[in-house]
Amino acid sequence: MTDTTIHAGAAAAEGLDRDSRLALYRLVAEIRTFEKRAYDLFLQSLVKGTSHLSLGQEAIAAGVALAMRPDDYTFCTYRGHAHTLARGAPMAAVMAELLGREGGLLAGKGGSMHLTSVEHGVMGSYAIVGAHLPIAAGAAWSAQVRGTGQVAVCFFGDGTTNIGAFHEALNLAAVWKLPVVFVCENNLYMEYTPIGAVTAVPNPAADRASAYGLEPIVVDGNDPEAVWAVARAAIARAREGGGPSLIEAKTYRHGGHSRADPGKYRPDEEVREWMTRDPLTTYRARLAAEGVEESTLSGIDADALAKVDLATAQAKDSPPPPVALVERDVWSDGSATWRN
Amino acid sequence: MTDTTIHAGAAAAEGLDRDSRLALYRLVAEIRTFEKRAYDLFLQSLVKGTSHLSLGQEAIAAGVALAMRPDDYTFCTYRGHAHTLARGAPMAAVMAELLGREGGLLAGKGGSMHLTSVEHGVMGSYAIVGAHLPIAAGAAWSAQVRGTGQVAVCFFGDGTTNIGAFHEALNLAAVWKLPVVFVCENNLYMEYTPIGAVTAVPNPAADRASAYGLEPIVVDGNDPEAVWAVARAAIARAREGGGPSLIEAKTYRHGGHSRADPGKYRPDEEVREWMTRDPLTTYRARLAAEGVEESTLSGIDADALAKVDLATAQAKDSPPPPVALVERDVWSDGSATWRN
Amino acid sequence: MAQLSYREAVAAGIAQEMERDPTVYLIGEDVGAAGGVFKATVGLLERFGPDRVRDTPISEQAIIGAAMGAAMTGLRPIAEIMFSDFLATCWDLVANQVAKTRYMTGGQVSIPLVIRTANGGGVRFGAQHSQSLENWAMAVPGLKVVAPSTPADVVGLLAAAVRDPDPVVFYEHKSLYAAKEEVPDGEHVDALGTARVLRQGDDLTIAALAAMVPRALDAADRLAAHGVFAEVIDVRSLIPLDTRTILGSVRKTGRLFTVEENPRVLGWGAEVASLAAEECFDSLDGPIVRITTPHVPLPAADALEDAAVPSVERIVETVVAGMG
Amino acid sequence: MAQLSYREAVAAGIAQEMERDPTVYLIGEDVGAAGGVFKATVGLLERFGPDRVRDTPISEQAIIGAAMGAAMTGLRPIAEIMFSDFLATCWDLVANQVAKTRYMTGGQVSIPLVIRTANGGGVRFGAQHSQSLENWAMAVPGLKVVAPSTPADVVGLLAAAVRDPDPVVFYEHKSLYAAKEEVPDGEHVDALGTARVLRQGDDLTIAALAAMVPRALDAADRLAAHGVFAEVIDVRSLIPLDTRTILGSVRKTGRLFTVEENPRVLGWGAEVASLAAEECFDSLDGPIVRITTPHVPLPAADALEDAAVPSVERIVETVVAGMG
Ligand SMILES: Cc1ncc(C[n+]2csc(CCOP(=O)(O)OP(=O)(O)O)c2C)c(N)n1
């Protein structure tokens, strides 16, 4: 991590109140619990396709979501459970989508990689690296010309900074001064290849900011309050017409890239070191040290578990989607008709 | 132009001898004369498709070519007449290609936008913005692993810095330390839109160099010796394993973007100011001031005209290509057969 | 009725829709101050201002991405991709994002978006600026595909495309931009998914698209002189495809010839021919013949380009040979 | 003869060619240390070293561009695009550069290059990771297109592709990676442009590709039980297309059914059907029928994906209905 990394000190200074801090912790705990459950269900072959978990990266989803207005837009990748939940999408429907059930957020048509809940501002999860950066810029452009004050937030990984769409989106956003916040979750790896092996600069996002006339912003992505603070500032700037930001949040995934990948390509030492910075345990400890009662924290933990248990049960109860859905919703009239 | 711009002083200091300086002038004069003739032939409707001239930008082609080894690779855009000629491709064949004749460099199959002369190291002219940057990186990769010491040089415009392929090529070249020199000819305009209106940074190439761990290099692109000096340094570095460079050469086109575009979207003031920096007249004047006899210079001018006249006559004499060529050379066996 | 060129019809169609609906925006390279490199958007910047008519960087992915994101959130953007060949530079956005997002999200989002692009040859621009790529979009579920052959159709189909709640790829033909025609006064809106029978005939059906339509009509004239009467259909819309009109004609005439500017393999005609081979089998009196450019990239020289693309002569000869 | 899985056959085919020819290089995302995300390149880094087996950034345009530039200048690269869906992100490089440069330059350059990519569905990955996109490459003049259905064909056709002096897009089917088969010992090289008749039959011809081949064979078994005898052809190579074998079979049986995993419109079967409708007209005893996925993006849920893609049952039912 570089000198410019922003830690929680900044956030604390901005005065996050007790309720907000507990809300942050609750988000982290819920996402953690959900993702662990998703992993278990994957191992039970109940998640049929693939799934990409945010275990270890929860603080980013939580911190940014807390800084957003309800009508702001979220754009995610295939690693999008956390962000979708953080915006308030119904957990049972998210879980059911992973299981390919009728009750899924997308009735099973998208699966884990395409979670979307327009009602909650989650404008989609995109599974081809880079594509959603220009799309997020487009939503920001729309907000700008409609004058709504909405901001688009776009999450992506470190590996995404090397694809062309990243470059085009950042430049357009900067030139048009669009209200969009790009959040790079730098977890040090693409699928299996370390980002440093294929990137010309040490900080794949922050070291590119100047190429778009932007300030480099690096934040400790395992610290929900630090994330909240930089997100709040960036979102406020965007809302006031100050244009886009590019935030690089340093983090680490606890498991592999997807499915049952054990992540064995990562040095033990590195994994151990990062596990000491687990966003859940460190934040929990900090809150405790700063006076939050253990009973409050364990209450939140228990709530999270209960919520995930309920969601799991509801998801499992949902039937497979009716096959008629195959030929529905290609077009806005609900049909798939391409000829008369 | 910024403070970091390299002017001719540097080149002179590196000691370009009289013969080389005259060779440079000769290249500038030949390209100028050729391009003016191409324009005339376009107005006479002898150039059937489009054409993009390097009038005003000749110093870049000349300066870089003089710094290259015969077996180095050139990759051009649609604005590639200058670079193709500068590497020694036969002028009559280049002219005949513009006219769509059998004697053309590509027998009429490519036209003005696709000049190629593998024999002279000109590995193609590519008409879709950005594509040839990764291709040039590939040629450099090949040279690297074959251990030949060859260097690839890739020319492109300011507008090209905003397309994704630019970003991907620069990053890959930097990570693999490829022997490739990227030369951005910043003529301040895309087709009709000023580059500043659509780019997040003032120097579209140089201000992006750091995003790939490269040094920013800006050179006066209307000064053939300055161009030669930076190209020589970059090519030497590449040849020695020092990896890629990104050079931004500031220049201006005397005419429009293509065909008969009069370039009216450019402020008169700007055009006037740049015409005072005409690479041909300024270099000629400098050489004269530094002791080259007027007779020598006008001899070169006359040779250039004679060469272009001859090439024009030969090109006009060449017949249209035989229609059988339509179904040739899709595949390496010369055929276009896709079924049995 | 005003005489408009095909290029003026593009601007007129866009203007009609921008006037009507304040959520219609136009973006693309050089579409504003320059009025488009084909002069098809002249006057729109002056009329609607730089907020609604925006020049972009050379960033095709950003153009389509921006249009898509905007279309998902309340605008109805028209995005120009200068040459259809450049669709390849943003094909992920077009084919994988714009086309699929509605379906993938279980119908949560609509993407009312028009991608306009200059398509086809005849201008001696060579292999990277002359392709007829309607088939690329046609093959992707989730895209509607239109390719008008006349100024009036440009206005009417462009209006229909803008009003359609789904993404439409709108192919304008470069070699038709100068063509002039009377265009109805007042608001003009056509219907997507409709082919048009331009000439009646009993002996065979010729299905053609865009710049091949006038050639097919000329060929039909000459064939009539040979005593062969062709029904000529301007397909106009590839998705939705008006199979009722096209296959109806084939059932009547018993013979189908397609005239396609695209290279031989998997042009739009392959779909039409396959449909006829399945659904009109009992009516067919002879082989279905596709008249296309050979399966080659398009060459630049005028002599070569003209030899490659189906000409009136080639259509006539092929039909005469095919009708035995 | 060794038993190899389809994924092991990929690595074996690459190894065979890298061993033989020092100019063969492999690049792609995670192809080295990780052995490929489908484990199809396991062991190659260890055997040939990091110079010849290189991991790339997530930069598909750079991957194809690098391979093309290298192929023009003395190497014979194999470039992996992890999922065929991602071809869209580098489609300009593939369709406009790799495919056209030889032609545009009047034959000055050769581009001996193989693009390997994991294609098709069956793995519940949804619309952006499951497409069957052979038709995209097939429609572009200048690309050869191969899609093997068995481990032995993987080795033999991959070797043929690497040795071919022209660009080849090599579609590996994701749902076949685990399939096992005996593969000939020693050097194994097959021929591009050759289909294979896998089962003889007189009543109808079924042309299938990749993962649809085993389904077509199963369907033929069941049809035989109904007394209907299908000739089953594994098309294997779309460009060049072995029309002699395919159309020869149609002329014999009088009926053609294609089985395609791709969506309905303009799949590879549309070309085959159109060719048969033109060239086998006199032999046809009934309509040509294409059995395909409906014209929709592929859904993720297992129940939906299974319903979308042609199943053995659907093939059997369609043939039975079609044979009347
Ligand atoms: C264009 C494209 N190339 C490759 C892939 C395959 N792929 C999926 S995720 C991934 C790694 C992405 O790394 P990063 O951006 O760091 O995100 P992370 O998964 O670490 O969150 C790759 C290569 C893809 N989905 N899209």
Ligand SMILES: Cc1ncc(C[n+]2csc(CCOP(=O)(O)OP(=O)(O)O)c2C)c(N)n1
């Ligand atoms: C991908 C792509 N988009 C758009 C074009 C159309 N086009 C051709 S040249 C050009 C301007 C290029 O500007 P620049 O890179 O500055 O080069 P210059 O022409 O000034 O030398 C444009 C937009 C193209 N050829 N390719």
Ligand SMILES: [Mg+2]
């Ligand atoms: Mg990562």
Ligand SMILES: [Mg+2]
């Ligand atoms: Mg320029």
